[in-house]
Structure formats: structure tokens, C-alpha cells
Amino acid sequence: MAEAKGLVLETDIVAQEFNLEEILGVDLSKDEALAAEIGNDIVDYITKRSAAGRGIGGSKLRSPYSKEYLNSEEAKIYGKKPAPINMRLSGDMISSMDVIDFDGTTLVVGIEGEEAAKAHGHMTGKNGTVPNMKREFFGLTSSELKKITDNYSDRISALESPSPTIGDLLSEKDNASINDFFNNIGDIFKLKELK
């Protein structure tokens, strides 16, 4: 199974985090426009890939659509057919995919807001409760991302390498442990509205 690193699958956000500084080895904080262009290309790539019935790494999305789905009121309204698989009913979910954050290092592309629940359902088969629904349409493998960033190789090589940080002193093992810690700790932060 092709792997999309940095995927976030929650009911209010389906996204992928790309640490561009780590992946490209350059400091993009002074060229946010480039990060945005890469982000937009990622959106276009996934849009086209899903229209062709393909998911992460180009793997074929489950086909055909289930009878239950085709019999749903919404599917009837939009005249949905068993095939082709294109992850589109109204088109709202796919068109809500966007660049949703860039902090100078990490680019986040995905779906947040109302359409995220739908995308989460497709990505996880409603957390495994509806396996027929599972179609991993969102996310890029490292090689898919490389195809996109290769188009910007001149602009990328013109950028400076990031300055070493104190964190660079940590070993690979330490970094792996920190990643494990944050992966296992789950939804750690709750910012609760009091009033």
C-alpha cells in the first residue's frame, strides 16, 4: 500500500502536512508564494487523480459504487452511476480542497470545515464501519510530491539552506521517539471556550 506521510484524518479536517524545509532542504519562509504554488499544484494533482478514479500513489479506487449509495436520495438527485469512480457527487468535497496553512516550514493542504466529515468517511470507511465506502482519494506519496516539486527545481535551488537549529543536535532515534510520542498522544490540546 502506497504511503502518504503526514496524513491527518479527523472528522473536521482531512489534510496532509508537508515539512517543506525537511523535504526540499531549503528555507521557504522567504518565498511563501512558492509554497502556495506547490500547494495549489497538489490540489490540482489530487483533483485530476481522483477524477481518473485513482487514489494515493495512483492506486485504483474501489469500484463500482455500492448499491446502497446509488439508491440514496442524493445519488439519485445527481444521477450518479455505478462507474466511473471520480469522488464527485455535487463536487463540493473535491472543490473544498485547498492550501489551508503554511507556517514558513510546513505546508498543509486539505479539507477543513463542512466537507471534511465527508472526506473523512471516504478515507476511513467511516472509521471501518462502512468498508465499502473506503476510497483513499486524498494524500500524496513522496514520489508524487517529488513530481510536483521537480517543476520548481530552479526556484528551489535558488533558495538558501535552512540555518541549523538546536534541534539538529538530536539523533535520528530521538527524533523518531518524539514523532512516536506525538503520534501516540492523540488529540492532546483542547482549547476550551469558557464563555
Add this chain to the structure above:
Amino acid sequence: MAEFEFKVKFNQQDIKSLNQEILTAFKKVIASNAVLRDIGEVLVLDIVDTTKNEKSIPNKLANLKLLKEAWINRKDRLSKYNKTSPDYEHGKSNLTFTGQLLNSLTYIVEGPGKLKLMFKGNHSAYIGANGKKIGKDISNDKLAGYVAESGRPFMGIRPAMRLRINRIVKSYVIRVLAVARLTK
């Protein structure tokens, strides 16, 4: 009144099974003023930007309720006598006319692990054609409450900002551990 409490919750795993060295660093980080200030900055900027883009965070980033025609026209008239925000635009529902409300949003660190988002100061009444104030000044805090009650809630934390907060905390944890390695 908008107040947020920063809380840490361990959802998926027993604390004992976590890497204790990282857990200690993590606890130190989340109690730190510097981290809470970073989070406060991020949240304030994001709420302001998202609102200026006419989106409601609490309403799952749906568009803020459209302005009524009469209100749009009134704002246009008033724009001749008041200094408008650069983000004010005819008909745009982005809670920005003079910009006083969104500009007043700020944060304070109230203690370890506690961050409060609040509106400071007063919102000056608009100036009318006669050069005098129309109505009374009102606190920005009260105004924010009225705006939300009238169907344009805007205070909240966008899902993507949750991810960013995670990354901020992680970067601090990395620093704490790296310093510990250096001073060993």
C-alpha cells in the same frame, strides 16, 4: 466575551507507557509562557484573517451571514465620514468597517497552561454627516458578543490551527531535549 482555556488531554494512551523523558519535556513546554504566547499570536492572527475572509470558524468555515441591503448602504454612506479599514469593502460581510473590533482582539497568558483571548478597549461610535457621533461608544467585548448573537459567530479555533499548535509544541519539546543533551 470570549475566553479560551488551554487544556492538555491524553486520549489514546496511558501516560505510563509514554517515553518519560519526552513526557517531562512536554509538560515543561505546555506550562511555559513563551509557548502560550506563540499559541496566542497564532490564534489571534488566524481568527482575524479568517473573519476578514468572511468565514465563520464556529460554523465550520461556512460564509458569515450576508449583510442586509440597508446595512450595506448605511456603511457606504458612513464611509464618507469615518476612517475605514483597508479591509472594508462594499457588501463584504467580514466584520470590518473601521476595523476597531478585530484590531482589539488580543490574548493574555493567565498562568501555566491558561490562555485567554479577549477584546480590549472600547469601540468608538461611528461619526455621522454632521460630524457628531451616532450613539454611544461600546466595549469591544460587548460588541463581539452582540455580533455573535446576531448570527455571525466568529471566535474559535480552525482545525488547521490545531495542527499548527501541535507543531509549535513539538518544536519546543525538541529544543528542550536538545538542550538537555547538550548539558548532560
